[in-house]
Amino acid sequence: xxxxxxxxxxxxxxxxxxxxxxxxxxxxxxxxxxxxxxxxxxxxxxxxxxxxxxxxxxxxxxxxxxxxxxxxxxxxxxxxxxxxxxxxxxxxxxxxxxxxxxxxxxxxxxxxxxxxxxxxxxxxxxxxxxxxxxxxxxxxxxxxxxxxxxxxxxxxxxxxxxxxxx
Amino acid sequence: xxxxxxxxxxxxxxxxxxxxxxxxxxxxxxxxxxxxxxxxxxxxxxxxxxxxxxxxxxxxxxxxxxxxxxxxxxxxxxxxxxxxxxxxxxxxxxxxxxxxxxxxxxxxxxxxxxxxxxxxxxxxxxxxxxxxxxxxxxxxxxxxxxxxxxxxxxxxxxxxxxxxxxxxxxxxxxxxxxxxxxxxxxxxxxxxxxxxxxxxxxxxxxxxxxxxxxxxxxxxxxxxxxxxxxxxxxxxxxxxxxxxxxxxxxxxxxxxxxxxxxxxxxxxxxxxxxxxxxxxxxxxxxxxxxxxxxxxxxxxxxxxxxxxxxxxxxxxxxxxxxxxxxxxxxxxxxxxxxxxxxxxxxxxxxxxxxxxxxxxxxxxxxxxxxxxxxxxxxxxxxxxxxxxxxxxxxxxxxxxxxxxxxxxxxxxxxxxxxxxxxxxxxxxxxxxxxxxxxxxxxxxxxxxxxxxxxxxxxxxxxxxxxxxxxxxxxxxxxxxxxxxxxxxxxxxxxxxxxxxxxxxxxxxxxxxxxxxxxxxxxxxxxxxxxxxxxxxxxxxxxxxxxxxxxxxxxxxxxxxxxxxxxxxxxxxxxxxxxx
Numbered sequence: 001x002x003x004x005x006x007x008x009x010x011x012x013x014x015x016x017x018x019x020x021x022x023x024x025x026x027x028x029x030x031x032x033x034x035x036x037x038x039x040x041x042x043x044x045x046x047x048x049x050x051x052x053x054x055x056x057x058x059x060x061x062x063x064x065x066x067x068x069x070x071x072x073x074x075x076x077x078x079x080x081x082x083x084x085x086x087x088x089x090x091x092x093x094x095x096x097x098x099x100x101x102x103x104x105x106x107x108x109x110x111x112x113x114x115x116x117x118x119x120x121x122x123x124x125x126x127x128x129x130x131x132x133x134x135x136x137x138x139x140x141x142x143x144x145x146x147x148x149x150x151x152x153x154x155x156x157x158x159x160x161x162x163x164x165x166x
Numbered sequence: 167x168x169x170x171x172x173x174x175x176x177x178x179x180x181x182x183x184x185x186x187x188x189x190x191x192x193x194x195x196x197x198x199x200x201x202x203x204x205x206x207x208x209x210x211x212x213x214x215x216x217x218x219x220x221x222x223x224x225x226x227x228x229x230x231x232x233x234x235x236x237x238x239x240x241x242x243x244x245x246x247x248x249x250x251x252x253x254x255x256x257x258x259x260x261x262x263x264x265x266x267x268x269x270x271x272x273x274x275x276x277x278x279x280x281x282x283x284x285x286x287x288x289x290x291x292x293x294x295x296x297x298x299x300x301x302x303x304x305x306x307x308x309x310x311x312x313x314x315x316x317x318x319x320x321x322x323x324x325x326x327x328x329x330x331x332x333x334x335x336x337x338x339x340x341x342x343x344x345x346x347x348x349x350x351x352x353x354x355x356x357x358x359x360x361x362x363x364x365x366x367x368x369x370x371x372x373x374x375x376x377x378x379x380x381x382x383x384x385x386x387x388x389x390x391x392x393x394x395x396x397x398x399x400x401x402x403x404x405x406x407x408x409x410x411x412x413x414x415x416x417x418x419x420x421x422x423x424x425x426x427x428x429x430x431x432x433x434x435x436x437x438x439x440x441x442x443x444x445x446x447x448x449x450x451x452x453x454x455x456x457x458x459x460x461x462x463x464x465x466x467x468x469x470x471x472x473x474x475x476x477x478x479x480x481x482x483x484x485x486x487x488x489x490x491x492x493x494x495x496x497x498x499x500x501x502x503x504x505x506x507x508x509x510x511x512x513x514x515x516x517x518x519x520x521x522x523x524x525x526x527x528x529x530x531x532x533x534x535x536x537x538x539x540x541x542x543x544x545x546x547x548x549x550x551x552x553x554x555x556x557x558x559x560x561x562x563x564x565x566x567x568x569x570x571x572x573x574x575x576x577x578x579x580x581x582x583x584x585x586x587x588x589x590x591x592x593x594x595x596x597x598x599x600x601x602x603x604x605x606x607x608x609x610x611x612x613x614x615x616x617x618x619x620x621x622x623x624x625x626x627x628x629x630x631x632x633x634x635x636x637x638x639x640x641x642x643x644x645x646x647x648x649x650x651x652x653x654x655x656x657x658x659x660x661x662x663x664x665x666x667x668x669x670x671x672x673x674x675x676x677x678x679x680x681x682x683x684x685x686x687x688x689x690x691x692x693x694x695x696x697x698x699x700x701x702x703x704x705x706x707x708x709x710x711x712x713x714x715x716x717x718x719x720x721x722x723x724x725x726x727x728x729x730x731x732x733x734x735x736x737x738x739x740x741x742x743x744x745x
Contacts, residue, residue: 003573005212012208013199021194026203033207034214041214096193103190122183122191135718154184 008037011057018058021123022065024104032068036060055126059134062119069108069115106156114149117142275424281452288442297452306453313459322471324456325623332466333456334623381405383412390418397427409433413440470621475629479643482673483615488600490611491698492517495730496546497608501714502723506542509727511550512608519563519598520741523605526555527584543729556584559604562741565591568604589743610704610728613690614674618665624648625662636666637676643667671695674703688713693725699732706730 012033019032036057107115116135120126121142128139135142183191276282277300284296297306303318311328316338323338383405390399397418405412413433419426429444453459472480493516500509513524528549560567567589574583594601596617606612620627625645633642647662666677679689689711696706706728712721 003575004214005572008208008211012211013204015211016204016207017199020197020199024194024197026200030203030207030210034210037211037214097197099190100193100197103187103194123195150183150187154187157186157190 004041007040007053011053012037014054015057015061018061018124019065022062022104022107022119023069024100028068029065032061032064035064055130058124059120059126062124063116066107066112066115066119069104070112102157103153106153109156110149110152113137114145114152117145118149118153121146276426276446279425279448281449283447283449283452284444285447286442286444299452302452302454304452304454306456306459308459311460313456313461315453315456315459324461326456326459326461326465327623330466331462331464332468332623333461335467335469335471336621336623337471389421396421398424468623470623470625472621472627475631475641476620476627476643479629479641479667479673480618480620482669483618483667483675484600486672486674486702487611487615489700490516490615490702490704491700491732492736493610493698493730493732494734494736495610495728496543496550497610498546498727498729499608499724500727502709502725504725506727507545507549511546513550513555514609515736515740516609516611517736517738517741519601520561521603521609522557522560522740523603523608524555524557526550526553528553542727543731546729554583556586560589560741560743561594561601561603562743563598564594566594566601566604567591567743591743608726610730611702613708613726613728614692614695614704616665616675616678618643618645619663620645633666636664637668639670640666640668640676668703671703672701674705696730698730704728704730 015036016029016033019029019036023029023032039060040053040057107118110118113135117131120131120134121128126134128142132139132142137145280299280301282296282298282300284298286294286296292310295308297304299305304316305318306313306315308314311326313326314323316323318338321338323336325334325336326332327334381404382402384401384403386401388399388401390397398421400417400419402415402417403412404415411434413431416428416430416432417426418428425448426446428446431440431442433440457463493514495514495516497512497514498506498509499512500506511526511528513526515522526549556569556571558569569586570588570590571584571586574585576583595604596602602617603609603612606617619625624647626648627643627645630642630644633640636642643663643665644661645663646660661679662681664677664679665675668674668676674692674695675690676692677690679687681687691709691711692705692707693709694705694707695703697703705726708726708728710724710726713724714722716722
């Protein structure tokens with residue numbers, strides 16, 4: 001094990017998890033994980049101050065995953081294989097996976113800033129200050145964006161449920 | 167890996183989510199991670215530090231174009247399966263080192279045939295058909311409806327794209343990345359060159375690193391019966407560091423004519439069964455044009471052989487790049503807002519067709535120690551001499567080598583060093599006289615005379631002798647991307663590449679732009695120029711527009727500063743690889 005291996009071992013799962021929460025698609029998440037570590041490698045090569053890697057990597061993973069989520073949405077419906085065969089899943093898992101996918105599809109419809117704030121806050125549990133710093137906005141603006149995101153997501157998800165009712 | 171602690175440690179009460187939304191968030195957060203996928207992702211991440219691709223990808227300067235020839239040939243080149251490549255390498259080494267073997271007679275017999283028709287089958291792919299005529303110097307490939315034909319005598323190639331129903335005519339003047347099947351056949355004259363067999367492995371250099379480490383652990387030559395027919399059958403079992411288990415190859419040949427009949431590979435690779443079979447026939451006739459391979463008569467015909475102004479510009483830019491002086495350069499990249507002494511230095515040595523590139527590990531310095539009146543090149547010379555550097559790529563004129571290794575941290579960051587594990591050999595891209603390094607975007611002669619990506623089937627080049635924009639006194643070479651693919655944002659662009667070329671100054675490209683998604687688009691502007699002792703113009707400062715992407719989504723220009731010394735003595739040992 002060398003330095004880089006240790007670095008990947010230390011942060012890899014967190015990066016994967018952050019991207020997974022946004023995308024829920026294996027191939028895309030693997031690609032995003034690689035992109036994030038490539039950027040990290042590049043940052044290491046450069047003359048930059050020390051980074052707080054755990055938070056930075058999770059933010060990078062969330063941003064790149066959101067980029068990909070939007071791109072995927074514009075290219076094709078979100079019908080890709082996600083978490084494999086569901087037939088043998090225990091009761092309730094299928095429903096929860098469907099719910100998770102619905103939320104991902106709804107997040108893809110949000111404006112970029114609101115989507116980022118929502119994911120960083122609700123998935124990654126970053127503070128308003130950390131989110132504001134990474135998006136270069138005030139904590140107050142974070143709160144406003146989060147509020148808007150909640151309203152829109154609620155509306156989108158309610159609409160989806162209504163659409164499925166007989 | 168399943169994180170179940172769900173909490174909202176909100177900064178304000180507005181964090182509370184409506185129940186349905188909260189349940190959805192919870193379902194996302196609690197969804198288990200797919201373990202195999204995590205492993206794959208981490209493996210890819212770990213490989214970053216030891217891959218030359220990393221340096222390419224880590225390089226903030228996007229690459230302008232795929233090296234010529236590779237794109238338009240892509241469909242004929244089935245990806246070389248590692249195991250097959252290793253077996254091929256082992257087979258060829260086996261043949262090369264056994265001059266008295268009957269298998270050498272087999273090779274000689276093949277070369278006397280008018281046509282060789284080869285069919286390759288594997289469970290995962292469409293059959294691949296290959297026709298070769300040593301006599302007519304024609305090679306043709308067909309996979310499904312896709313067709314390519316190379317007329318080596320006329321130096322012309324034809325490529326049929328069924329999705330476009332278009333037959334492209336292209337020049338066939340560049341070396342290529344061959345696939346393993348063709349390597350097998352092409353290797354035969356290499357092994358027989360000059361009428362003598364040899365174990366000189368330089369003749370197998372085109373196999374790259376795949377041949378390193380391949381070892382024949384057992385061999386068996388016997389007579390096999392198949393119905394009424396008997397065959398000479400050679401069975402090789404091969405081991406390789408990249409293969410967990412030995413893999414077996416069986417070659418059958420006619421005992422009378424010595425012509426090969428089949429070549430089969432079987433074994434387990436990464437826990438999966440691998441099987442490939444290649445059969446050989448020797449017809450008296452073969453396809454002499456693309457239509458004989460099934461290209462429809464009504465297919466659209468497009469001639470992509472560069473002509474007139476385009477051809478002259480392409481040739482002139484390549485020539486200027488090839489003829490550039492020998493040099494040692496320190497190239498420093500930094501944000502445009504930074505001072506000249508802030509940045510990441512790269513050192514390059516070029517001597518004829520050989521080059522060497524090294525990265526240096528530097529750390530921020532106290533600006534107060536930088537003299538205000540100074541020799542920038544001298545300062546950077548002293549700077550790189552005082553820190554650790556490590557090679558990232560090297561070319562000895564025949565092959566390119568990329569570094570594999572890792573960093574070793576130290577208490578003092580300045581003592582951080584890079585430990586080289588190995589140098590991976592790979593075939594050079596392009597021809598030996600005009601090779602394109604894997605990382606070329608720091609080399610002054612490539613910044614001023616970049617590989618243009620012409621010809622390519624999907625690029626339509628045009629020349630504007632009087633452009634209305636761009637640097638004064640230049641001509642504009644632009645390429646239109648003609649093939650639109652679904653979901654490909656780069657396709658169908660009217661101005662895929664634009665190069666403003668100064669014909670009066672050794673065809674230096676003063677500005678170039680490439681379009682595409684944010685990561686792939688780039689604009690290079692030469693801000694200052696100088697002339698080499700031999701009279702070639704090269705950039706001393708290049709601005710890369712919006713090359714630095716900040717975390718907040720904003721962008722910034724970066725600058726490349728070139729400090730080039732044409733007088734320094736460059737010892738040949740700089741280009742020697744000690745493997």
